[in-house]
Amino acid sequence: MLLALALALLVAQSISAVLLYQASENRREEALLNAAAFRMLSTPRPERDRAENRGRRRNGGERAERNGRGRGQGRQFIQGLPVAIRLEQTLESPLLAGEIRNSEREERLQGILQDQGIAVDEVVIVSRPLSLDPLTRNRDRLRQRVAQSLGPRTQLMVAAAKIPGREGWTVARVAEPPRQRGTMRTIVVQTLLIFLFLFALQFLLLRRITKPLHILTGRTERFAKTQDPSEPLPPEGPDDIRRLITAHNAMEARIGALLDEKDVMLGAIGHDLKTPLAALRVRIESVDNDHERGRMAASIEDITRSLDDILSLARVGRVSEPPERAELSALTASVVEEFEDMGQPVTLSVAPGPTNRIVHPVHVTWLRRALRNLISNAVRYGGAAEVSLHKLGSAIVLRVEDNGPGIPADRIEAMLEPFTRGEASRNRDTGGAGLGLTLARAITEQHGGRLELSNRKEGGLRADIILPKPL
Amino acid sequence: MIEDTPTRLLLVDDETVLREPLAEYLTRQGFVVQEAESAAVARSKLAEFTPDLVLLDIMMPGEGGLSLCRHLIESRDLPVILLTAKTEPTDRIIGLEIGADDYVIKPFEPRELVARIRSVLRRAQRAPAPAEEIALYTFEGWTLDPLKRKLIDREGAMIAISTAEFRLLRAFLDHPRQVLDRDRLLDMVQGREAHMFDRAVDNQVSRLRRKIEVDTRNPEIIQTVRGGGYRLAADVRRSAADAAK
Numbered sequence: 001m002l003l004a005l006a007l008a009l010l011v012a013q014s015i016s017a018v019l020l021y022q023a024s025e026n027r028r029e030e031a032l033l034n035a036a037a038f039r040m041l042s043t044p045r046p047e048r049d050r051a052e053n054r055g056r057r058r059n060g061g062e063r064a065e066r067n068g069r070g071r072g073q074g075r076q077f078i079q080g081l082p083v084a085i086r087l088e089q090t091l092e093s094p095l096l097a098g099e100i101r102n103s104e105r106e107e108r109l110q111g112i113l114q115d116q117g118i119a120v121d122e123v124v125i126v127s128r129p130l131s132l133d134p135l136t137r138n139r140d141r142l143r144q145r146v147a148q149s150l151g152p153r154t155q156l157m158v159a160a161a162k163i164p165g166r167e168g169w170t171v172a173r174v175a176e177p178p179r180q181r182g183t184m185r186t187i188v189v190q191t192l193l194i195f196l197f198l199f200a201l202q203f204l205l206l207r208r209i210t211k212p213l214h215i216l217t218g219r220t221e222r223f224a225k226t227q228d229p230s231e232p233l234p235p236e237g238p239d240d241i242r243r244l245i246t247a248h249n250a251m252e253a254r255i256g257a258l259l260d261e262k263d264v265m266l267g268a269i270g271h272d273l274k275t276p277l278a279a280l281r282v283r284i285e286s287v288d289n290d291h292e293r294g295r296m297a298a299s300i301e302d303i304t305r306s307l308d309d310i311l312s313l314a315r316v317g318r319v320s321e322p323p324e325r326a327e328l329s330a331l332t333a334s335v336v337e338e339f340e341d342m343g344q345p346v347t348l349s350v351a352p353g354p355t356n357r358i359v360h361p362v363h364v365t366w367l368r369r370a371l372r373n374l375i376s377n378a379v380r381y382g383g384a385a386e387v388s389l390h391k392l393g394s395a396i397v398l399r400v401e402d403n404g405p406g407i408p409a410d411r412i413e414a415m416l417e418p419f420t421r422g423e424a425s426r427n428r429d430t431g432g433a434g435l436g437l438t439l440a441r442a443i444t445e446q447h448g449g450r451l452e453l454s455n456r457k458e459g460g461l462r463a464d465i466i467l468p469k470p471l
Numbered sequence: 472m473i474e475d476t477p478t479r480l481l482l483v484d485d486e487t488v489l490r491e492p493l494a495e496y497l498t499r500q501g502f503v504v505q506e507a508e509s510a511a512v513a514r515s516k517l518a519e520f521t522p523d524l525v526l527l528d529i530m531m532p533g534e535g536g537l538s539l540c541r542h543l544i545e546s547r548d549l550p551v552i553l554l555t556a557k558t559e560p561t562d563r564i565i566g567l568e569i570g571a572d573d574y575v576i577k578p579f580e581p582r583e584l585v586a587r588i589r590s591v592l593r594r595a596q597r598a599p600a601p602a603e604e605i606a607l608y609t610f611e612g613w614t615l616d617p618l619k620r621k622l623i624d625r626e627g628a629m630i631a632i633s634t635a636e637f638r639l640l641r642a643f644l645d646h647p648r649q650v651l652d653r654d655r656l657l658d659m660v661q662g663r664e665a666h667m668f669d670r671a672v673d674n675q676v677s678r679l680r681r682k683i684e685v686d687t688r689n690p691e692i693i694q695t696v697r698g699g700g701y702r703l704a705a706d707v708r709r710s711a712a713d714a715a716k
Binding site: 270271277278280281285286297304324325326330331334335337357368 | 488493499554628633636678681682
């Protein structure tokens with residue numbers, strides 16, 4: 001953005017510099033032509049030679065007038081103003097061999113003269129070096145003076161017109177002030193200075209706005225990940241941004257407080273419910289009927305599991321420990337082995353071992369839990385589970401498949417919502433709060449991945465935990 | 472010995488609703504149980520009564536369980552089993568780091584608690600295991616942290632192992648290059664895990680091999696000794712707790 005603005009500024013400045021330059025060129029031309037016109041219109045006066053007698057060589061040559069500024073010797077010309085030299089009345093064509101007429105100037109001069117009410121038949125304007133002009137060629141002092149003040153390579157503009165009522169050509173000579181390099185340099189320097197100044201100002205202003213915004217963005221991203229409202233940002237920058245930061249801090253604090261409250265509350269619920277559950281679990285040991293006692297124990301276990309799921313779901317986004325680099329095939333195997341130990345039909349289709357090691361930073365206990373939930377769902381609804389581990393491009397897939405009825409496609413999304421279960425008839429005896437998939441999804445998302453459920457072509461459900469490769 | 476003199480337990484828990492039925496249950500199981508509803512009461516009971524083992528709730532108002540636990544272990548050298556409602560692993564690790572012998576998570580199966588009490592007492596009766604003080608075992612580039620039960624491979628990645636596998640590996644690491652037969656291994660490995668008693672040692676060894684051997688058909692670290700059992704074919708370096716940190 002800064003660059004775009006700087007560029008725009010540069011373009012605008014360049015345009016204005018070019019316009020300035022053109023205006024100054026225009027002014028120069030105007031001055032030249034006006035001087036020539038003025039010279040032409042002044043009445044040719046009888047010659048009053050003072051020192052430069054040699055100048056009278058031409059037929060009826062008029063003495064050079066000096067720009068109406070008196071005629072002291074050694075005077076300096078005013079820099080940048082055209083210097084009119086001398087009016088000449090001649091019958092000869094003022095054009096020297098090989099000279100090119102400047103038709104643009106001719107037109108403009110004609111216009112100027114017309115404005116003065118003088119219609120001229122023909123106008124000729126050429127530029128020639130001072131030293132080539134037949135009139136000034138021999139007038140060394142004049143040439144020296146002009147060269148001194150205007151530079152040695154001064155051009156002489158020779159303007160000739162046939163003015164009615166005068167015989168032949170009226171020729172005016174004006175020394176062109178050199179195209180002032182100073183003007184151009186001034187414009188360039190001025191442009192650059194303005195540009196630099198504006199650029200610096202813009203840079204400072206923008207930085208004042210964007211720096212706090214940048215920090216705030218980083219902070220928001222961090223907060224979204226960690227939900228840690230500690231060390232609020234100091235408000236910085238322009239007023240609006242300060243208010244934004246203050247508001248953001250307040251929001252963070254509020255969210256943090258809510259989350260803390262939730263944690264405390266859930267901790268308390270967990271503790272308060274688990275103690276009586278533990279008491280109940282102890283008390284049922286005195287039930288003599290083994291079958292009864294077994295069912296009671298199973299119920300208590302169900303409640304405990306649901307409670308754990310709820311507490312975990314509440315905590316999953318707020319894991320404080322950093323993930324650990326763990327070897328996923330061993331992790332998968334160890335979860336599968338838990339099920340094997342319980343005598344459940346769970347198989348691991350890719351043998352773990354150093355040959356297909358996949359090391360990935362994960363929250364081990366959590367990922368195990370997600371996998372466990374998917375496997376127990378597969379066993380519960382599909383009768384058996386097959387677990388495999390794949391590398392899919394740069395992603396890692398932990399896959400649990402079963403041969404059960406699957407889930408109708410339109411119900412898949414709903415199954416991931418909390419407290420949703422498959423067909424009610426099916427799981428009256430299976431228990432659980434319907435949090436297994438929700439928790440598995442939350443854990444997968446906590447790892448930056450996603451949980452995908454799909455029905456297999458050959459029947460049964462496929463659940464994929466897809467973990468992206470870390471950056 | 473349990474038959475001869477009844478084992479004395481001190482049960483410290485602020486929740487009457489759990490403490491009373493648990494005390495009754497443990498009494499029925501043949502223990503002599505003293506109850507305390509707070510750390511302060513526990514301390515005063517300890518003045519006139521020395522239990523064989525303390526069952527201690529971590530979350531109590533006033534002085535917490537962990538603080539009392541430290542006192543019991545450091546100044547009384549008593550075996551402690553923690554009772555906890557928390558499922559966060561950090562609490563358990565702190566408890567084990569302080570030196571508690573074991574923990575159970577509420578709600579627990581009372582029979583399992585009894586099994587663990589017996590197991591802890593059995594371990595306590597043997598010479599205090601020097602292994603407890605070992606912070607890290609290193610072998611063949613692998614590291615085992617016995618406290619956190621973490622196995623780290625040569626590249627620093629964590630390898631998930633079950634409790635049974637952990638105990639098995641630790642048994643091997645405590646007796647490197649010795650042949651350990653199945654009975655001996657079973658004896659060393661059987662701990663709190665009830666199913667470990669009837670779980671075939673061979674099965675656990677093969678699981679462990681799947682996780683640490685490069686080629687499970689030609690195991691290099693845990694070798695089979697024909698007719699005998701298994702042997703850890705690696706040098707083990709142990710670092711003490713202080714040196715590890």
